[in-house]
Amino acid sequence: MCNRAKLVGEYSDLQRKPRTLTDIRFTQITSHSCDLTKRFALDEHGRVTSSAIAHMTEGAARVLHIEDVSHIDSALRNLTPNQAITCGLPRAGDSTLTTRARADFNPRAVARTNATFDWSPGATLCPIDVDVDTGGFTSLDAALDALEACHPWLAHITRIARPSSSSYVGDRGLRGVHVYFAVSRGTDIPALAVRMQAEEWLAGRGFVKISKSGALLVRQLSDSLVYQPSRLMFEAEPVCSDDVPRSIPDGGRVLVRAERPKGAPLRARTPEGLLDVGLLTPLREIDMRRFETMKRQARDNRRREAKKIAINYQRENAIANGLEIADGERLGLIATRALGDKKLPATWEIAVKDIGRQTVQQIVDALPLSLGFNCADPFDTWNPNLEPKHFDKAEIVMMGDRPGVWSHKLQEFFEFTDDRAADLDSPLSLAAEKLCGLVEYPEPAGKKAAPLVNITHGLSVLLGELNALPSYNASTGALDIEDVPDPGDLLDALSRIGCYGITKKPIEDAIETLAHRRTVDPWRDAVLALPKWDGTPRLDNFFPDLCGSLPSEALTLTTQVFFAGVLLRQLKPGSPCPIVPVLIGQGGLGKSVFTGELAAALGVPPPPTLKFADEIRMSMAAAVSAIAELGEMSGMGKRDIEDIKLWTTECQDVYRAPYARRAAPHLRRFVLLGTANKHELNRDETGNRRFMPVDILHPIEPAWSSEARQVFAEAKARFVDDEAAYYRLIRAAADAVFAFNMAQMRDGIGVPVSDVDDVLPDLLRKLVRQHSQIGFVPSAAVRLALDASPSGKTIRTREYTRWLTTRGWQPARTMDVRGWKPPEGYEMPGESNVIPLSPFAKVGN
Known part of the structure; x- marks a missing residue:
């Protein structure tokens, strides 16, 4: 206590003396509410524990000055447990201290903050706080040596090293080192702090520490956080319980180094031994x-x-x-x-x-x-x-x-x-934050905008975190972007993970690129997932068993082509499938329901119902499933039927798909199945090899779907696995359908009924008899007979010649006569047994 009284007296004398510009100033902080040093005691297990320094609510700040930095050790040794120092000065001079909350109610008191403390423009004490854990130092000498290796200029000025107040308590050893020196201007300390941090990192003494809460803390040999004017330096002796000793080894209490290295003197050292930071050689820009x-x-x-x-x-x-x-x-x-x-x-x-x-x-x-x-x-x-x-x-x-x-x-x-x-x-913002700072991009960022490859990579990582990556559906040719967030939201998220200067357009391009990288083909997968055929024949008699259709070779071959075509077009898009079975029957028999069940059995989307329109619209509408229903075919005119025939034979379509920039060819994946309420498919007198009528004679069996996958499996085993067999099949099927339809046309089946059907059969019967000697009916005779009939006058020559051709009549001629030969097996209608009633006959008795 005597030494402390002497020191206080010296401070009083210094305060009374006129202060010189070289006097080194600092602030002594005295707490009136708590201790400003740690307390140590033993816990129940005999381990040394410390209590944290309490938060001061009331106190005082007193500005002190010393003539030489070597005097600082004496000043610090005599601090009481409720005292500490700051190297900055209160702006108001000696001040009463309080908390920020109480400062508004006490105009004579200030809070100890960087807003009320500042660096002195004159000579100032500058601290260095070395954490021993960063270097494994066991002595003050070792710590100072490490500092001087990082900062060669430090060796030219007087520096004082002291152990931290928590050092040498119990068996703890050296826990920290506080080093003090003096600078000519305290306002240079912030710039010097940046320089010291850089020099320590460049010397290999920098590292990043992760706090318990996950904060990334930049650390180095010395603590860069002490360079604040209000920062407390706790230098008072710790308060130890009786059973906790503090034993500082000889030479470990203080180390003063005033010697200077040999060679040229440091230009930044003032005659008074202070450091003039402004005269230090600046660090090179490349080093910074x-x-x-x-x-x-x-x-x-x-x-x-x-x-x-x-x-x-x-x-x-x-x-x-x-x-x-x-x-x-x-x-x-x-x-x-x-x-x-x-x-x-x-x-x-x-x-x-x-x-x-x-x-x-x-x-x-x-x-x-x-x-x-x-x-x-x-x-x-x-x-x-x-x-x-x-x-x-x-x-x-x-x-x-x-x-x-x-x-x-x-x-x-x-x-x-x-x-x-x-x-x-939002999930997107959470994903972006999770990836922030972790994404490594393949290309350096551009000066104005991120390269597309970086945007694509960043988007891939971001959407992968959300499990929302887009995909390209090769079956439909469409992009699956249902789970992809809006490009506007993605723009903010991409910026968060390091893609700067981008707009919505490259994001949309990147989404399309990512989608094509993840091509999926669910329809192909559905075909490959079919079970093995069990060997039981089902395909050849499928429609007769399903709905009572009359069996025929043409129907069997058409059934085989349809089922095999559905499968082959998934495995080899664009494969030919030129024959369309048309389900014909009155409403309520389940034709459209059957089409949907057929698609469900294969595992493809519900089939669309097509209505005749331009080819591009029909192709785009049909492409959403492997099976498309061509509905209401009985309502199509001859021109519509001809256009549909041409369209069904195509193996690819050219159009601009959604999200595509230009029109492109699309190999066909769909197969057509027609439906109609009545049979009027044979409108072309030259024949029909594209549409095969399938008569629905009774409601479709509801339990058929249980066998559906085996039907597909049979078609796959017989005609898909052997592709040559499929091509032989479609040629044979086309010929059989043509012959079947020609036979039906000769019988007037599938041909639209017109006025010609009411007039021409009776006339032909008479004309065949009249001209039996030449074996055909002259065209002129047909025209004369029609003109002689009131209802026949309106029938044009083109109409009756088409009618004749449709029913199998063949053109015939002699040297000067042209006409029509009856089809083979033509049976003339029998004579009518109706006797015309004479107008003169008496009616009744």
């Missing part, structure tokens, strides 16, 4: 770029690990507080974003001392009353083990005109924001 690159790479190398730690930390805390795992993961991602952006969203909760958890929005709504309240670190809100000492780790403050939280623990200010993006309220 290397420093920034090293920091960025070190952060990037640990970013993935940090995110994992942050998410796990918040998730475990959330679970411990009864929240869901997903809520904990969201809190972890919000925390990682807040740690990077230094902004807390409106929904984030903060554990406020004596109040409890409050959202940022509630705190903002309570301003200015909420200012100055102490709280837990904003990222420890959900920590289930919060103790009273944890509620002094942060404080609600105003930084300029921005409200937020100052974290004493992280030494960072976190602004309150109402930006909804910081809330991560």
Whole structure:
């Protein structure tokens, strides 16, 4: 105590003396509410434990000065447990101190903040705080040697090293080293701090540490956070219980180095032994770029690990507080974003001392009353083990005109924001935050816009995280982008993961590119997934068994072509399938239902019902399924039938698909199945080899679908696996359908009924008898007979010649006569047994 009294007296004398420009100034802080040093004791297991330094609520700041930096050790040794120092000075000079919250009610007191403390424009004490854990130092000499290796200029000025107040307590050994030297201007300290950090990183002494809550902390040999004018340096002796010794080894209490290295003197050293920071040789620009690159790479190398730690930390805390795992993961991602952006969203909760958890929005709504309240670190809100000492780790403050939280623990200010993006309220924003800083792009970013390859890569990673990657459906030729978010939302998310300067157009191009990389062919897969044929024949007699159709060779071959064609066009798109079976029967027999069940049995989408339109529209409509229903064929005219015939023979269509930029050929994947209420397919007198009528003579068996996959399996085994057999089949089927339809036309089946059917058969019977000697009916005789009939006058020559051709009559001629020969097997209609009634006959008795 005597030594301390002497020192205080010396301070008083110094204060009374006129201060010179070389006097080194600093501030002594005295707390009236708590100790400013740690307390140590043994726990129940005999281990040394420490209690955190309490938060000062009342105190005083006194500006002191010393003539030489070597005097600082004496000043620091005599600090009492309730005292500490700052190297900055209060702007108001000697001041009464209080908290931010109480400063508004006490005009004579100020809060100890960087807003009320500043660096002196004159000679100032400059600190260096070395964490022993970063270098494994066991002595003050070793720590100073490491510093001088990083900062050669340090060896030219007097520097004093002291062990931290927590060193040598119990068996702890050296825990930290505080080094002091003097600079000619305190206002140069912020610039010197940046230089020192760069020099230590360039010397290989920099690293990135991950905090318990997942924060990426840039660290190096010395702590860069001490270079704040209001930062407390705790130099008082620790308070130890009787059973905890503190034994500082000889030579370990203080180390003063005043010697200078040999060689040219340091230009930045003043005659008084101070460091003139402005005269130090500036670091080269390339060295500063290397420093920034090293920091960025070190952060990037640990970013993935940090995110994992942050998410796990918040998730475990959330679970411990009864929240869901997903809520904990969201809190972890919000925390990682807040740690990077230094902004807390409106929904984030903060554990406020004596109040409890409050959202940022509630705190903002309570301003200015909420200012100055102490709280837990904003990222420890959900920590289930919060103790009273944890509620002094942060404080609600105003930084300029921005409200937020100052974290004493992280030494960072976190602004309150109402930006909804910081809330991560959508799966896309959560995925973007999870990937932020982790995506490595294949190409360097352009000066104005990200390369397309980078956009595609970023989108692939982002949509993969969402399990929403697009795909290209080779079956339909369409893009499956149902789960892909809107390009406008993707633009923000891509920017978050490092794709800058992009617009919606390249995003749409990238989506299309990704879709084509993930080509799927579900219809082909459905064919390949068919069961093995069990050997039971079902295909040849399919329609007779299904709906009572009369069996015929043409019907059997058409059935085989239809089922085999459906399958082959999935395995080899564009394969020919030129024959269309047409289900004919009255409404209610289940024709359209059967078509849908057929598609379902194969595992393809429901078939569309096509109506005659232009070919491109029909092709695009039909392409949505492997089977398309050509409905209401009985209502088509002759021209429509001819156009449909041509369209059915095509194996590819040319059109511009949705999302495509230009028209392109599309190999056909669909097979047609027609339906009609009545049979009028034979409209072409030259024959019909494209449409095979299938008469529905009774309702379709409802249980047929149980055998459907075996029907397809039989077609696959007989005609698809052997492709040559399929091509032989379609040739044979076309000939059989042609012969079948010609036979029906001779019998007037499938031919639309007209006025010719009412007049011409009776006339032909008479004319065949009249001209039996020449074996054919002259054309002129037919025309004369029609003209002699009142109803025949309106029948044009083209109509009756088409009627004759349709029914198998063949053109015939002699040298000077042309006419029509009856078809083979023509049977003349029998004589009518109706006797005409004479107009003179008497009726009745």
